[in-house]
Amino acid sequence: MISLFALCTTLNTPHVSAEPLARETVLSNGLKLIVAERNHLPTINLQVLLRAGSLGDPSEKNGLAALTAELLPQGSTQKDATQINKIIDSVGGSFSATAGSDYSVLNLAVLKKDLPLGLSILSEVLLDPAFTPAEISRKKSEFAARLKRVEEDPRQVARLAFSRKLFGPHPYAFPSEGTAESLSVLSREDIQGFFTTYYRPNNATVILVGQISLEEAVPLLEEVLKNWKPAPIPAPVLTRPPRISRPVIEKIDRPISQANIIWGHLGIARSNPDFYALQVMNYSFGGGGFVSRLLDQIRDNLGLTYGISSSFDARREAGAFSITIETKNQNTNRTLEEIDRELKKLLENGLTENEIEEAKAYLTGSFPLRMDSNAKLLNLLGSIDLYNLGLDFPDQYLRLINQVTASEILRVAKKYLDPDNFLLVVVGNQKEIGLKERW
Numbered sequence: 001m002i003s004l005f006a007l008c009t010t011l012n013t014p015h016v017s018a019e020p021l022a023r024e025t026v027l028s029n030g031l032k033l034i035v036a037e038r039n040h041l042p043t044i045n046l047q048v049l050l051r052a053g054s055l056g057d058p059s060e061k062n063g064l065a066a067l068t069a070e071l072l073p074q075g076s077t078q079k080d081a082t083q084i085n086k087i088i089d090s091v092g093g094s095f096s097a098t099a100g101s102d103y104s105v106l107n108l109a110v111l112k113k114d115l116p117l118g119l120s121i122l123s124e125v126l127l128d129p130a131f132t133p134a135e136i137s138r139k140k141s142e143f144a145a146r147l148k149r150v151e152e153d154p155r156q157v158a159r160l161a162f163s164r165k166l167f168g169p170h171p172y173a174f175p176s177e178g179t180a181e182s183l184s185v186l187s188r189e190d191i192q193g194f195f196t197t198y199y200r201p202n203n204a205t206v207i208l209v210g211q212i213s214l215e216e217a218v219p220l221l222e223e224v225l226k227n228w229k230p231a232p233i234p235a236p237v238l239t240r241p242p243r244i245s246r247p248v249i250e251k252i253d254r255p256i257s258q259a260n261i262i263w264g265h266l267g268i269a270r271s272n273p274d275f276y277a278l279q280v281m282n283y284s285f286g287g288g289g290f291v292s293r294l295l296d297q298i299r300d301n302l303g304l305t306y307g308i309s310s311s312f313d314a315r316r317e318a319g320a321f322s323i324t325i326e327t328k329n330q331n332t333n334r335t336l337e338e339i340d341r342e343l344k345k346l347l348e349n350g351l352t353e354n355e356i357e358e359a360k361a362y363l364t365g366s367f368p369l370r371m372d373s374n375a376k377l378l379n380l381l382g383s384i385d386l387y388n389l390g391l392d393f394p395d396q397y398l399r400l401i402n403q404v405t406a407s408e409i410l411r412v413a414k415k416y417l418d419p420d421n422f423l424l425v426v427v428g429n430q431k432e433i434g435l436k437e438r439w
Helices: 064-074 081-090 112-127 133-151 154-167 180-185 188-198 214-224 275-287 293-301 329-349 353-365 367-371 374-386 393-402 406-416
Strands: 023-026 032-037 043-050 094-099 104-111 204-210 248-253 258-266 308-312 320-328 423-428
Touching (some): 023 214, 043 112, 043 374, 064 081, 064 112, 064 133, 064 188, 081 094, 081 112, 094 112, 104 374, 133 154, 133 188, 154 248, 154 258, 154 320, 154 423, 258 329, 275 293, 275 308, 275 329, 275 353, 275 393, 275 406, 293 308, 293 329, 320 329, 353 367, 367 374, 367 393
Parallel strands (some): 032 204, 248 423
Antiparallel strands (some): 043 104, 094 104, 258 320, 258 423
């Protein structure tokens, strides 16, 4: 749902929409409500967004937020998972829950006429979830199977190793499902405790998109969630990621012909005002697909890979800046030399005016695609709320992207890119790779 917002549109478009993106209010129990009225279809998409992601997982209990979220649709004390599924399926709706690093979400989609039915199911699992031992055991097995599949994919092995090494004791180090070790110790008491602590109306936002107005939604939500009580929400106790002050290299041997490589270091939080300049910079450097410098040089000119990309993963806390590439084992050192060369070229000269204008045109030009369906708008509003961007975000986004200058690009490149102090993870046949310590 939520990442760096690869948002796009045409450079000359001053406004995304003439009408307000949505309207908002706060209910009597502290629950924030956002409603975007869209009347072209008789459907309603609803999201309950909770600031209850894996960022709040206690030490040694990674996976708790995700386990709690995904158990919610599996039953309340009134209805089990089969009954809930039958009710939702009978009206052609959908109901699911998941968790990321910064949030947990419940998603409901129903026809307008079936909204009261959907809200009754939603209120049951929010106010009185069952968390039965059988469902806990089943969901833990499902998580373990997901983790096992990850271990068999070299790209995922590289990604997990990179996160573990980069973030250390910080919760961002772990996948949302946790680890095999942490899953084994999670108990029903842990799940119930996490739920009781974080699943509170004053820690949540309900977002509605579709054939409904704010005036219609308020009494519905006030009634169905009147017994959902607020409580103090503790801030997570976080340990800072370790500081990288030299090249840190991690080699993982696998009998494969292609090396899976991730190069990077810490990046920025979403609240960082340099986010917009970094989007423009990164689009031209490695985030813009077929128009990026990395792809142009390393794939098109040198034929070292089919694909390479760079990204800033901006979250509530600082995420990673990373360059990801897959290349033949024997081309690893040459590829890393070229990445180093391109980084230093960017730090020395920045971007050309033409590159900047092309990046701006793309980033502003495709922004409306984030709002061309109820489901997409729901996710955009969730991101806006989670990161406190404001309901005028579409206009602000266009303005902030368009005002980025060449000097600002050079400034943020020098501030946030560090070719001398980095983490490098290489998964592949290490004998064939013969990795150098420096290029």
